[in-house]
Amino acid sequence: MGQLLTAHHPNLCFVDVTKDVKNALATIHTINQTDQGIGIVALLPGNDPEIILKCLRQGATEFLIQPLNPEQLEASLNKLIRILPKDKIGPKNAGKVYAVMPAKGACGATTVATNLAFQWKRLGKKRVLLADLDPLGGTVSFLLKVKCAYSFVDVLHRSSNLDTDLWKAMITSREGVDILLAPEVLVEGISDLKDCSPIINYARDHYDIIILDAGNVYGPWNLSQAQHADEILLVTTNELPALQAAQRALNYLDAPRVGRD
Secondary structure (H helix, E strand, O other): OHHHHHHOOOOOEEOOOOOHHHHHHHHHHHHHOOOOOOOOEEEEOOOHHHHHHHHHOOOOOOOOOOOHHHHHHHHHHHHHHHHHHHHHHHOOOEEEEEEEEEOOOOOOOOHHHHHHHHHHOOOOOOOOEEEOOOOOOHHHHHHHHHOOOOHHHHHOOHHHHHOOOHHHOOOOOOOOOOOOOOOOOOOOOHOOOOOOOHHHHHHHHHHOOOEOOOOOHHHHHHHHHHHOOOEEEEEEOOOOOHHHHOOOOOOOHHHHOOOOO
């Protein structure tokens, strides 16, 4: 199995769990250990919570319950698109996403993210986006002394009809870098944010480099940023509390299959 995966580098594997559950679980485990970036879909004979849990524990990314229907298949594929690494499923010429995340507060992650964006611009990248995706404590607008009537929350609300003209209204620019800001004040539903894919998917098609300034690593919203990023920069300092927080953050990111590679 390991040699087969190494030779062909598949993006997605379907494992039949309908006939031999024990061997199927062993197969899922082997695939997961060989390539943790691959999507593993377990094909199940019925809605058995115990078998589903066992498959997920062994490393299954998603599951399908027979008999299959178009709605179930579409929902599963959409989930896989959201959580699998972009080098597995995305176009090769898509923009690269860096998620800059602090191990704890006041580690300088926003400073790193901001300088990284402008450094990419100086290195010759034509299209660079700096996105402040910290819904509660975003400080990019203060740091760069820029303002905009809209924020990334407005982008999420209008994701179904997002086009070039609408996007230009949602961002501001400085020294050739486009900037998507966090909301200046708390808005309704801010605590329910879970999926940043509408922002990332649009940005990948229109930018060479996308820098995400995240509030932290914890919670569905920040985890979504980590899962969609090509690379994660976990920012810490040389103080013991910050180093301990960095270790906790790494352990947290390991659990939902955000690989350290």
